Amino acid sequence: MTQNDAPLGAFEEQVLLAVMRTRENAYGMRVRQEIEAVTGRDVAIGAVYSTLDRLEAKALVRSGRSSIDGSSRRMFEVAPAGAHALAQTKLMRDRLWRGVDLKPLLAAY
């Protein structure tokens, strides 16, 4: 298993998905806001940039500069390898979920 095939970490997965969800608006702060909005948790901007760098180093995302509202920003997009990693991670998760029945436990919750 190469490094790129390794399953994504939970936060990496969240960041990648947030980049996907924000599409053309994917810059650091937007990605952070997206994760916060969906998960309802506080997310540190430093952690987002740090993760984006790692993902870029693994060629799962690409970054470039483009202008939004007159200011130049570092924009991210998910690379094909990133899409593949997301798919792999989802597959692995689905496999894990297969055969798991939470109902009895949830009934007691």
Added chain:
Amino acid sequence: MLLRSLLHDAERDEVEADIRGEYAMRCDRDGVESANAWIWRQASASAPASLKRSWWRGWTGFESQAHMHRPGGVMLEQWIQDARFAVRRLMKRPLFATLAIVTLALGVGGTAAVYSLVRTLLLEPLPYGNSSTLAAFWNPFDWSQAEHLFLQDNMPAGFSDIAAYTQMDLTFTAPDGGAPQSTSMIVSSANLFGVLDVQPLFGQVFGPGDDAQGAEPKVVLSYGLWRTLGEDRSLIGRPLEIGGEPHTIIGVMPPGFWFPDPEARVWVNAPFDPENRSGNYAMIGRLADGYTFGNMAAPLAQMGTRLRERFDYPPDWDKTRNPVLTPIADSVAGTVKPMLLATLAAMALILLIACSNVAALMLGQVDSRSTELAVRSALGANRRQLMQQLVMETVILGVAAGLLGSLLAAGSFSVLKHSLALGALLDNAQLDWSVFTGAMGISLLAALVVAAVPAISLWRGDLRDSLTHSRTSGISGRGGRTENALVIFEVALAVLLVAGAALLIRTVDNLRSIDPGVTVEQVAVLDIITEYTTARPERARMLSDIIPGLQALPGVENAALTQQLPLRHGGNNWGFHVEGIERGNQSTTAFRIVTPGYLSTLGIDIRQGRDFTPADAVSEEPLVIINEATRDAFFGPVDPIGRMVASGTGGLARVIGVAGNAAEAGLTAGPTPARYMLLSHVPSTALQQTVVIRTREGVDPASVFDAARSTIERVAPIVAVSNTTTMQDVFDRAVGPALQLKSLLVILGGLALVLGAVGVYGVVSHFVGKRRREWSIRMALGLRPWQLIGRIVARGGMLVAAGTVIGIIASLAVMRVLSTFLYDVTPADRPSLMIAMAILLAAGMLAALIPAWRASRADPATVLREQ
């Protein structure tokens, strides 16, 4: 601010703008307080992630696609990258890196070791309360109990209290029995600990009245001795037999306490007698409030007057004439201080030489990298970044040198501590972490000094210019003036050290050539102590009984006993006069109580008359042998043999012989009048004696120690051997600190020489490297190899000559610091300076010869093709 500093240059502004935007939005939506809390949460949670990111980027060199054309990351990131770059560059030049690291490490290690010694010995506070107001009196061990009691009753102005103590070696027996062991003991007035302002760890110290007549004998133990005795608190109140007499243990001092030196392990009280005028006490005083060492002259004069009125000193013995108080710190570390400081100065010189050496090497490197640096500069790197890299390179060299240096320092620490005559302070010198922190600190400081030189040169130079020159192979490149100056500087420093070493070598030679009047080879020396409870006649008999047993040992030629060995200073001077001859100016001679065979054992010649025989020891008539100095001082033209002289013990003694002069008062004191009498004829028998044993030719004197020790234990159970040595060692000690300092300076001088030569070699090599093309053309045009060698060596020679001249001038100015160690040599001793100059010139020329020879062997065609 915190967030900004952790962000990459390229994204700093946009992220800040985003955060401001969201902050404003949150202010409107949730209120200022909540927005502030959010900002704090963001900053605190982002900091660790951002630091981790910088660290990772530094190590992986990752640069985002978006930032490719906007370099300039976070500081930490750049440092890490610079460090990696520097390590890579250093690995590519292993010779340079090794040379620089080893050179620096030598300087750093030595300096750190000496610094650590100086710190523990001179800078650490003494274990006494407020030691800056503690004063040691002049004429130590010359004060009497009577004088101390008088001063107690008439406390002089300027002092709040004065204590008296004397030091002696005695035997003690542990409370649970066992063989007597010897220890250094302090007998003191009851207020000693009060004057020192110290408290016991537990138990108590002497109280008022403990030095009164009939007071119970008490003893305070050092922490070390208490541990040796079993570390048991119930020892308090139990008796400890000291010198055969039981003393009640009343207290234990805390660890780290020592007075007056770390060898003293027990302190006992003494009943002070107002009639006892024998002067063997030292005194210390606590200055009263408002008094300093500066304003004690008047109180001391007043005290002198009172003492003189009361004690009526004879003019020759008037100790009140030159009263001097010494701060206690100087008094306890007085003799080692100049030596330690001289060593530290010598080490610092080595460090400076090492620094300039590495700086010159670095300069050479910068110069040979000028093309690379110019290209980088043309591609957008600014001077600050180039300098940052340079500094990083030296810092890495510094860290490596610091690590190696601390190993060297730790290794050389014990060598150093034993090679300096630290005496009783030896135990205080402990290796600790300060060696490591010292080495690292000194090393980084040195690295920065080293970096400064090429950095300045880089700052001043025009980098683009060198790009143009590189195409012409740098014929008109930098003149290397700074490099030359550095080499001249280090040669000058090396001359200083070599001259210092030469002066001390001459001093030691002079001291060694002094005839001590005794034969130092083949003589074993055992210092012994007897219990004082044994009655005097019994003690004298037992001591005399030791000798035949020792004489019978295999390998032993002769053995004898004396109360005081030559070359050790001290000993008693007793009054002397010859019956029928008027007293002259001289009224005392050194007085030595010996057994028959002493003079021949030590190789002291009999010049007139005869030596003592065993029969003399049992005869009733007191006999005396005088030395030539005594004969010359007291007898004039009269033949002394057969004359009656004052025995010093009340009666008269007959002179039977005249011995050659032995160095009774120390090596450099010159002939001292002395007389020798037999143990059996003198009623006073000191507790401390010295056994001398002459071994047969070819038998190592040190080999008889064990046999002698067991013989003494068997024949005289009341005697303990406190120290074993050889007469050669006694002589070496008498030569004094110059001997130790000499060995050290010779090593350091040698080191300076090697470093200086390496410096000359480096600079000349670099010089040769730069001009290879020029010379190849000249050689192709007919310049002879030897002419080329001549030119290059002359160049090196000029640097060395300039450095030597400056070094000699500097030596004349600073060698005065060594004057306390010199004997019969002036600090401006011409032969020493000439030797230093010649050695440096020779070493420098030799160092220049290697690159010169190499250059002369190069094939011009190859060189021209290469470039």
